[in-house]
Amino acid sequence: MKKLVALFSSMLLLSVVCYGQIDDIKNLQKQLPLIKDSLRYVDALNKLALLLYENNVDSTFAYTQRARNIAERLQYDKGKAESANNLGIVYDMKGDLELALRYYNDGYNRFKAIGDTANMVQSIMNIAMVYNEKGMDKKAVNSFKNALETGRRLSRDSIMSLVWYNYLILYPGNFQKDSLTFYISKAKKIGEKYKDRRVLLAIEQLTADNYIKNGQRDKGLALLQQAAYDAIKNKLFYLSLDILIDLGDLFAQTDSAQAVSYYKQGLYITQLKDYKVYTESITKKLYNFYTARKDTAKAFFYSQQLVMLHEERDKVENNSGIDFIAYALKDQQLEAAQGRSRYELRFLFLAVFICALMVVILVILWRNWKKLRKTSDALRLQFEQSESTMEALDLMNKDYSRLIKIVAHDLRNPISAISTISGMLHPDENLPADMKELMGLVQVSSKNSLDLINELLETDFDQRQKIKTEIINPDELLQQCVSLLSFRAQDKGQQLTLNSNAQVKIKGDAEKLWRVINNLVINAIKFSPEGSTIHIESKRVDDKLLISVNDAGLGIPEDIRNKIFDPFTSARRMGTQGEQPFGLGLYISKQIIEAHNGRIWFESAPGKGTTFYVELPVSMPA
Secondary structure, three states: OHHHHHHHHHHHHHHOOOHHHHHHHHHHHHHHHHOOOHHHHHHHHHHHHHHHOOOOHHHHHHHHHHHHHHHHHHOOHHHHHHHHHHHHHHHHHHOOHHHHHHHHHHHHHHHHHHOOHHHHHHHHHHHHHHHHHOOOHHHHHHHHHHHHHHOOOOOOOHHHHHHHHHHHHHOHHHOOHHHHHHHHHHHHHHHHHOOOHHHHHHHHHHHHHHHHHOOOHHHHHHHHHHHHHHHHHOOOHHHHHHHHHHHHHHHOOOOHHHHHHHHHHHHHHHHHHOOHHHHHHHHHHHHHHHHHOOOHHHHHHHHHHHHHHHHHHHHHHHHHHHHHHHHHHHHHHHHHHHHHHHHHHHHHHHHHHHHHHHHHHHHHHHHHHHHHHHHHHHHHHOOOOHHHHHHHHHHHHHHHHHHHHHHHHHHHHHHHHHHHHHHHHOOOOOOOHHHHHHHHHHHHHHHHHHHHHHHHHHOOOOOOOOOOOEEEOHHHHHHHHHHHHHHHHHOOOOEEEEEEOOOEEEEEOHHHHHHHHHHHHHHHHHHOOOOOEEEEEEEEEOOEEEEEEEOOOOOOOHHHOOOOOOOOOOOOOOOOOOOOOOOOHHHHHHHHHHHOOOEEEEEEEOOOEEEEEEEEEOOEEO
16 A cells, blocks of 8 residues: 555656646746846746745755856855845755745845845745744744844835745744634735735645644544645645645644655655755654554665765854855945944944933932022921922822823824825835835834823823713714724725614713713724724613624633733734734723723623723713
């Protein structure tokens, strides 16, 4: 049976055709002699090198070297960047991880210099995967997070599906159970948007693993087997290896013959395509498999294979290390000198600033000391007037409280100006790409600062809300709030629906109650995915008015539910588009509702959204 499986696998590998990719390769090879523009010729060589890596990594290296030499001669920055990235792929597949990391990093720096954000994201993702291969998980996770943050504002976001796939499959433990399915779906939508068959097959593997993890083993195995067949059929050999290894691991405990057949199928591909890293990994799995079953002869055979692979890798690393030093020596020396110069200049500025600050502090302390010395005698004489002094101190404390709000208020105007100016400059097409990116960062930072200042101004730190009583029509209040916030929802493709016909009136502070509804609706917008609908409803229940705000977001996990109404809570989470939380909105809302003799609570189901409820006493019919 094992021989039949191996024979079938070999025949399948030799007979399948990936028409789309092979057609692209053949067309490019035919067009190369006809391209007269040198820069377009370099681009074509790099693209051809990238298309060939699945089938012939040596051809990738040859085309990349040609592109790199011409790009160096022409000082073509884009061509040099793509060549560096392709060399990283070559050495990654050959198993030389140090050189792969060096060339990926070189490509990232070159893409950054020309403002190519999409390729920056790809380079950071490749670096993360090399760190994972080297067992440096902390650096790998940080690199994945950096890639996601860098690509967050990409208009053409096809690369992001691959980033999400690799991050989710390598580190599923970094995601909560409810959010894992959400991000798999998000990656799949991006892949479907660009009809990226390679990515969609990879996400099928991720989906299958999630099925198995959640107890749907048969469904997951069927999906994995289909994904492996489709990957091999389309000659996506490098992609198929992860799926074959995954299948081998899953069958290892239940069907040893099936597990070995998948391992050997993967080993055949690695030897055929010279994928050194995977060859060593699968050989080690087979060695461990036969060792566990005390099959000494086969275990010895694979141990010999491992020894030869280790010797070959050591020889490659020694040779590549010398090549790396020769290639990188001059530019590393220059970069090191420039880095030292920048560091020394920054250190000088910092030292001057610290010295000036110390002088100012000393002058202030000296003046205060003189004043204290002059007033100490007068304070001793007034010691008997302690009661009036305590009143003065109480007044001073209130002044400090007001000072905090004055400072926050005065900061709001300049930060608003920064936000407005950056918002005007950011869409300017004449700005360089790096400047547009900086303007976008300034705009986001200033907006977050404004949100924090507004919440500080609205917070009553002594926990006493001063209520201005008036007769309020809650239907009109909700209508005004929804009208104002509908534009904010449209920025995320969301829709606000209002069903308000309570026909009652309540007593309270209209401005403060408006703030509560505003906080709840903004939170629903923040934590709901794009294109979802948010429902706002009010109705009379006995002698109470019940207002609800329902979203279709990720829901609130059990472990933070008892913390979300705390001030500056640690239960803060980023929004679905990375919106910044401050942990004050729900705390303020709870203060206001309780001051109106009402109550606020929520109901949430992971993956199905959250509903916040506000209950207030009814004053009279409308």
